[in-house]
Amino acid sequence: MTALTASDEATLQPLLDSRDDFPVLGRTTASGAPLVFLDNAASTQRPVAVIEAMGDCYRNYYANVHRGIHTLSEESTAAYEQSRTVAANFIGAAVDHEVIFTAGATASINTVARTWGDTNIGPGDVILLTIAEHHANIVPWQQLAQRVGCKIEFLPIDDDFLISDEVVQAALQKHQPKLFAFTAASNVLGTENPVKRWTKIAHDHDAIVLIDAAQAVPHRAVNVQDWDADFVVFSGHKVCGPTGIGVLYGKQTLLDAMPPFLGGGAMIDEVKTSGFTTAALPDKFEAGTPPIAEAIGLAAAMQYVSELGLDNIANHEHRMCERADAALRSMDGVKVIGPTPDKKGGIVSFQVDRIHAHDVSQGLDHDGIAVRAGHHCTMPLHEYLGVTATSRASFYFYNTMDEVDQFIESLAKVQKKFAPTGRRRKRS
Numbered sequence: 001m002t003a004l005t006a007s008d009e010a011t012l013q014p015l016l017d018s019r020d021d022f023p024v025l026g027r028t029t030a031s032g033a034p035l036v037f038l039d040n041a042a043s044t045q046r047p048v049a050v051i052e053a054m055g056d057c058y059r060n061y062y063a064n065v066h067r068g069i070h071t072l073s074e075e076s077t078a079a080y081e082q083s084r085t086v087a088a089n090f091i092g093a094a095v096d097h098e099v100i101f102t103a104g105a106t107a108s109i110n111t112v113a114r115t116w117g118d119t120n121i122g123p124g125d126v127i128l129l130t131i132a133e134h135h136a137n138i139v140p141w142q143q144l145a146q147r148v149g150c151k152i153e154f155l156p157i158d159d160d161f162l163i164s165d166e167v168v169q170a171a172l173q174k175h176q177p178k179l180f181a182f183t184a185a186s187n188v189l190g191t192e193n194p195v196k197r198w199t200k201i202a203h204d205h206d207a208i209v210l211i212d213a214a215q216a217v218p219h220r221a222v223n224v225q226d227w228d229a230d231f232v233v234f235s236g237h238k239v240c241g242p243t244g245i246g247v248l249y250g251k252q253t254l255l256d257a258m259p260p261f262l263g264g265g266a267m268i269d270e271v272k273t274s275g276f277t278t279a280a281l282p283d284k285f286e287a288g289t290p291p292i293a294e295a296i297g298l299a300a301a302m303q304y305v306s307e308l309g310l311d312n313i314a315n316h317e318h319r320m321c322e323r324a325d326a327a328l329r330s331m332d333g334v335k336v337i338g339p340t341p342d343k344k345g346g347i348v349s350f351q352v353d354r355i356h357a358h359d360v361s362q363g364l365d366h367d368g369i370a371v372r373a374g375h376h377c378t379m380p381l382h383e384y385l386g387v388t389a390t391s392r393a394s395f396y397f398y399n400t401m402d403e404v405d406q407f408i409e410s411l412a413k414v415q416k417k418f419a420p421t422g423r424r425r426k427r428s
Contacts, residue, residue: 083296099282102233102247128152128177129141161189255284326341333415337350355415364410
């Protein structure tokens, strides 16, 4: 890893200073050790700015949106719709109404599967995925297959945990899928896929493209128009925002043609006993009372990370990933599951010989270090790799190099603890 220049240190300092904005990072864990939070791929922490924005809404102007002709409703509506504008700008959407607020990335994918999918996919049609997809980008398509009789094909990864453009090209040529849905960045391998290139290849084969950007949007600058993807989804809680909200971006022509998923209030233009007509975008896909305070909190989170700088965040995470990856690869009995740091974001997944991932996580937790253990909602990937579980450390801008070192030192202690028996503890 190269040494930090004066310029690097200047851009890094605001990221380190941001730790003061996250009260939870100052706590100790059950063992009394200071918290080192390295479970950011599962969910990030919230800065004071987000907490206060949501609190301000509830304390001072909360009311239901779009429906009331009174001060609180008008103020809530303005704040809610301003949040949509912030989200559209954050991802580079052409117009605000291409941004649909949902309950999260999972809900966004399900919306596409139940609307665009049910309308456009039929018996014998093919949906192309990668073997590294999160369950949220597998199960909705499997459910669609059960409903309409389509087929699902999976792209394999190579020995370097990558998928080449040639493999993508060949699969698109062979299967002629109606949809190619893939992750921008794997939540296990950390692999960052070439979204723009793959999208162009897919469009050349007349496939619609959906991008699971849950592990990309929080960590690097994303422009959906530059990607040219047809659908892009992500969750608020992975970008320092609240849980219970996410974004479905879709090109306007596609969203206009899709039927609504949920029916009820807000998504209608007119209702009669004989039927109904749908509202215009984005209301057509936001039935019922929307996540008002959550949208306001998400906007505050996006503004917060934007001010820190997405390029600065990506560079800092990459340096931490380099340090952790190199240290893990140098440890006897430790295997890194994922490509080299130049091909991935701030995620390092690994296995330790003769120690179950749950035991690794529990041992690290004794030193205050929070990592994830298990299959990380990617059972097909783990089965493909021939492993039952992995441990995963994932970094965000508020983490430090010292915390990376603490993680490695603690892992060495875990190895030493299990070394005398050479056996993995039985689990019920």
